[in-house]
Amino acid sequence: MRRAARGAALALGILASGLAGAQAPQDLRRGYDAAARAEAPGFTGFSAQRGEAFFQSTHGADWSCSTCHTRDPLEPGKHTVTGKNILPLAPAANPARFRDTAKVEKWFKRNCSDVLRRDCTALEKGDVLTYLMSLGK
Amino acid sequence: MRHHVARTILIAAVFGAGALAASGAARADRESFAVNNPTYQSECGTCHVAYPPALLPARSWQAILGGLDRHFGTDASLDGKSLAEIRTFLEKNAGRDRTGSAAPALRITETAWFKREHREVAASTWSSPKVKRASNCAACHKGAEQGDFDEDSITIPR
Numbered sequence: 001m002r003r004a005a006r007g008a009a010l011a012l013g014i015l016a017s018g019l020a021g022a023q024a025p026q027d028l029r030r031g032y033d034a035a036a037r038a039e040a041p042g043f044t045g046f047s048a049q050r051g052e053a054f055f056q057s058t059h060g061a062d063w064s065c066s067t068c069h070t071r072d073p074l075e076p077g078k079h080t081v082t083g084k085n086i087l088p089l090a091p092a093a094n095p096a097r098f099r100d101t102a103k104v105e106k107w108f109k110r111n112c113s114d115v116l117r118r119d120c121t122a123l124e125k126g127d128v129l130t131y132l133m134s135l136g137k
Numbered sequence: 138m139r140h141h142v143a144r145t146i147l148i149a150a151v152f153g154a155g156a157l158a159a160s161g162a163a164r165a166d167r168e169s170f171a172v173n174n175p176t177y178q179s180e181c182g183t184c185h186v187a188y189p190p191a192l193l194p195a196r197s198w199q200a201i202l203g204g205l206d207r208h209f210g211t212d213a214s215l216d217g218k219s220l221a222e223i224r225t226f227l228e229k230n231a232g233r234d235r236t237g238s239a240a241p242a243l244r245i246t247e248t249a250w251f252k253r254e255h256r257e258v259a260a261s262t263w264s265s266p267k268v269k270r271a272s273n274c275a276a277c278h279k280g281a282e283q284g285d286f287d288e289d290s291i292t293i294p295r
Contacts, residue, residue, distance in 0.1 A: 082185040083273040113212050
């Protein structure tokens with residue numbers, strides 16, 4: 001458990017340094033790539049398919065990412081509790097997405113806690129981002 | 138001739154001032170609750186509508202900000218800088234406290250004011266699929282996200 005925590009801390013450090021001044025989703029993904037390598041040396045790259053499965057899964061609890069962001073992230077979503085409109089998550093439908101490191105990390109922290117009751121790993125974040133970037137092309 | 142013109146202008150001015158005063162009083166009903174703080178809008182207006190600060194007293198806002206990690210079932214914790222800015226904004230724009238020594242209301246929908254304003258809304262409307270709950274302002278107040286709660290902008294979904 002302690003080794004995992006140290007790995008996560010190292011990954012976060014690499015992520016933070018790599019992502020300073022990120023401009024585009026590709027830059028963010030590069031940062032997660034570096035962090036994922038640090039997390040697990042057997043890392044072989046991100047997968048949109050794995051990202052989609054992760055996105056749609058409730059991971060044994062009540063919510064999935066798609067619960068609020070919908071099964072088609074090109075479409076607007078809706079907060080499942082409050083009913084609040086959520087702009088589309090896929091960059092192809094919403095060019096403002098995944099351009100601000102701090103904002104992206106903040107929402108991953110909150111929403112992974114809501115859905116999974118833990119932080120998402122850099123691998124999971126990179127997979128999800130890869131999936132979202134593959135939509136609408 | 139000049140005397141008549143002057144009197145006409147004077148009468149028109151008096152009427153005009155009266156009309157202005159009347160419209161000012163109507164605006165004082167506060168149908169516009171526009172939230173003009175971008176930090177509050179982005180940090181507190183993403184998962185739900187950015188509730189107008191005037192709808193709760195400062196004591197209520199303090200209680201909510203003091204428990205953001207347990208915010209109605211989710212962790213809504215903020216960084217220190219955002220928290221400080223939002224705290225100042227809410228304290229400055231909070232509504233009057235009419236609750237005396239009672240525990241501060243944590244939900245606008247629990248306040249006497251809200252219940253009075255919405256006394257004509259049937260319980261079945263609150264729980265209908267398109268509304269779901271009373272805190273979902275935008276379901277009926279189509280301009281809620283812009284702070285427009287004018288009675289003319291209401292459409293109750295069927």
